[in-house]
Amino acid sequence: MPELVKERDKYADHLLCSGHTACPGCGQSLAARLVVRAAGRNIIIVNSTGCLEIFSSKYPESAWEVPWLHSLFQNTAAVASGVEAALIALGRLDKVRVIAQGGDGSSFDIGFGAISGMFERGHDILYICYDNEAYMNTGIQRSGSTPTYARTTTSPPGRVSLGNPKPKKDLPQIAAAHGIPYVATATVGYPMDLDRKVRKALSIRGPKYLQIHVPCPLGWGTDPSRTIDYARLAVNTGLYPLYEVEDGVTKAQRIPRRAPVEEYLKGQVRFRHLFEGAGRKEEIAEIQKIADRNIERFGLIAE
């Protein structure tokens, strides 16, 4: 057994500490830990209702080493606006950074209006959306972020259905349309890229939006040990483009190693119905088209 790391050093960068009750292999718990590691101690976090909130704040245990508040499901951006306003009134906003975070449920759907209001008012807040593509905390129901043909409990495949019939809402582009100084997509599959984007965002004053793709082993039906693999595959197929929009200028990141969408879809139970029997070739081709469109639109492949 190697020499034990000193107690203080051990927890120095564990501002979301162990003992939380996330599922083994949870992409969101990893992403949240990386975010708070990059952000440091001088922050206040406002968190919406969802997996992250539930597994980290069961009274009286808290996994948060930084100031943290949970209010309701849809008001995170508004509560964070209040925290920021109070910090301005107290003259502390130059030292203390405000992060508002939630899942795709509270960001794409029920809390969408409040986010738009926060962007429009120009608050100095970093909004982070942990995108696992469904309402996972309540048992895997469909959200505005659920991709086409994914199985959820409210968009199940069946005799007359092939899963979620709707496309995924493009929230990063909607955020960029507000003209805020920084918008980025990231993934838990590339932790250092995520780290860089968090630090970059926090160095900018004004509203920022960061959307992090996080596989959910339970909801997606993936092997918990392969969370990072699936996150990388989403990027490498082109289905989850990584890019930053800074003051209106988009800078996309080249795909490290291109993969066909089948490689990403076939290990996930939520897409298994597309591979049963003869397989749903047309639908898989449709998904490939979405990936191809992203690649073309953002220039994700080197010429």
Added chain:
Amino acid sequence: MKITLGTVTRPGGSRVNKTGAWRTAGKPHFLQKNCIGCDLCTLSCPEGCIFGTGQKTYYANEDFCKGCGICANVCPVHDIEMKPEEAEDA
């Protein structure tokens, strides 16, 4: 236990919850053979329970390790193996 106004609580209390008891499929063994000290295992653990200060010093705090296997999967030199609970230490 005290119920505070508004269920306000102090930081870090979750460490009383020893999630190591969740493991069923196995736990990570750090072989300390090929380790290049890249820190990826530390970075990739959702529990934040892997510690190390350089090449061949990494270990998982078994009080908290849930046995998800991400570390073993992510190690670029395959220096971590998931083994059953009863297996002898490497």
Added chain:
Amino acid sequence: MLKGRMIQGCRAIAEAVTLCRPKVISAYPITPQTLIVEELASMVAEGELKTEFINVEGEHSAASLVLGASATGVRVFTATSSQGLLYMAEVVFNIAGMRLPVVMINANRSVSAPLNIWTDQQDSMSVRDSGWLQLYAENNQEACDLILQAYKIAEDHRVMLPVMVCVDGFVLPHAFEVVDLPTQEDADAFLPPYQPLYRLDPDDPYTMGAFAEPDKYMETRYMIQRTMEASIPIIEEVASDFKRAFGRPSGGLFEKYRVDDASTVVVALGSMAGTIKDAVDELRNRGESVGVLRLITYRPLPKEALYEALKGAQNIVVMEKALSLGNSAPVATELRSVFHGRPASPRISGFVIGLGGRDVTVDDAKAAIARAQQQLVDMEFIGIRTDLELEGINA
């Protein structure tokens, strides 16, 4: 010679709020609260009110914003009415549960559907279970006084609960009245700076809004209930402090007008009590033994004090601008429980009047009193029109 100046209610309220030095204000405009928000905005623009004044996209966000600011340790203010109050209802409950001393003005207005912008008290009545203290003002002078008292009550460490000051929409904010407002110096002496118990601060981190399992949740409600009961003497304490500081009585649990020797007492909330007092005077001149008890503090319900004040009456006539659809009217129902099982048992009759801003007249008050004296009434509407056909209802 009246002390004070002729001023519109919305302006007086805005000035009273300014005297309390809130650091963050966020309110979404809704008739008839709008003028209050506009006056505050104008005071900010003129440099008369130094605060972070945030225009948000809806009432749910307005309440959420002041929740976040209050949790960060500053004094806050918001205002709303009717649909806005209902829209922010989940945040209203959340603020009380988080024990944040937010102060709000609710300009009482009717609730949709159908849409109606005029005054009644259905809106604030619908959130009476939320854990907020509710104080009802009769006139703008009292509204301003109650704002100052509200902060003092809310921020008392023995309370730490939000307070809603209710003012009848249009009747108060839009009307002109002579209002005596204290100087900033006197207001500061009465209301010291806010000292939070817990706040969001990286130098001393807390986790707020943790979830509570069944083995802990009930205790949090028990705590709020006991605190609200214990706040009754604190409300009276603050009212006496106010009287001592400003030389005139204001606020408290209720106002008694010719009640002590009355055999019939009308109970009412808000501005219509003024009309009822006129009716009482007319009836007294005819030799009738009537009075009116105007309830100021509705939540917490001051049961013991109400029992003591009303136990000598034979007839209690409750007139309300609200009702609990499917049952009776709220104040009448609750007043009956005050007397339940106690030695004194006056007849308690309930009347619903003035919904949707329909005018409450002296004759209406006299009619209610006469009806109640003739017969014990569980709940009756006053002034339902007989010239209209009401689909689905036998006339």
